[in-house]
Amino acid sequence: MKILLIEDDAVLADGLTHTLRNSGYSVTSATSGGYAKQLLLAQDFDLIILDLGLPDMDGLELLRKLRSRKIQLPILILTARDGVNDRITGIEQGADDYMTKPFELRELEARVHALIRRCYGGFSNDIMIGRLTLDSHNHQVLVDGQSIRLSAREYGVLEILLIQAGKVVSKDRIAQRLAVDGEALTDNAVEIYVHRLRKRIESYGTVIRTVRGLGYLLERSDEQ
Numbered sequence: 001m002k003i004l005l006i007e008d009d010a011v012l013a014d015g016l017t018h019t020l021r022n023s024g025y026s027v028t029s030a031t032s033g034g035y036a037k038q039l040l041l042a043q044d045f046d047l048i049i050l051d052l053g054l055p056d057m058d059g060l061e062l063l064r065k066l067r068s069r070k071i072q073l074p075i076l077i078l079t080a081r082d083g084v085n086d087r088i089t090g091i092e093q094g095a096d097d098y099m100t101k102p103f104e105l106r107e108l109e110a111r112v113h114a115l116i117r118r119c120y121g122g123f124s125n126d127i128m129i130g131r132l133t134l135d136s137h138n139h140q141v142l143v144d145g146q147s148i149r150l151s152a153r154e155y156g157v158l159e160i161l162l163i164q165a166g167k168v169v170s171k172d173r174i175a176q177r178l179a180v181d182g183e184a185l186t187d188n189a190v191e192i193y194v195h196r197l198r199k200r201i202e203s204y205g206t207v208i209r210t211v212r213g214l215g216y217l218l219e220r221s222d223e224q
Contacts, residue, residue: 001025002016002028002177003025003026003045003046004036004040004045005021005030006030006036006049006062006181007049007051007078008054009051010031013029013031014107017023017029019105019109023112023113024136025139026144026156030110031055032055032056032093033054033062040066040192044176045051046073047073047074047119049077049121050062050072050075052090056164059077063075063077067093076096076111077099077114078101080099083219090116095113096115098131099111117190120163129206129218129220130201130204131144131205132201132206133145134158134162141155141162143204148200154193154197154200155222157174157193157194157197160177161197161218163220166217166218167217168211169217171190174190175187175189193214194208203210
């Protein structure tokens, strides 16, 4: 799962990044609202952690802009503003959760995991399709309870297909999700990873179908 952390305090951002990466999340940091918007255009994320005290704009302004552009990612606000009216305003503007500083890192981890579970996996900890189970908290895919060995990019492709199971995922979205330093994969690279995954999972009750001109769709195989 990919998290965009928008926080201008370098020490705090480094600590949060370290903690979340140890929990299995991929974290990209932005120190300003403007750079965060650029990243959202260039890459695909699953969750945003947003500080309200940004150097170039108020975090609530950025939140309003994101929601006005129909960006539906779950957003967790981090802020020193601890008044009741501040909390109400944040939620009304479109935040999904609100934490005040200082906070315990364990609580942040728990809230991040709860948001992702709520938004992508219902009330279950895992997403199950056929014999495959996505354990996003531990950053792995299981078959009958046993972890299967995948490269980081193979995992990234399979993760987004599992999260969006039954829905078409475009090549562009997959490429953006696996982007490194803003450089997305080529269409050929995406096709190679999908081809490899097809061979890996075809006996596990799932199939990756190509929807011509649109992208890929993961679903239970006809044998299930």
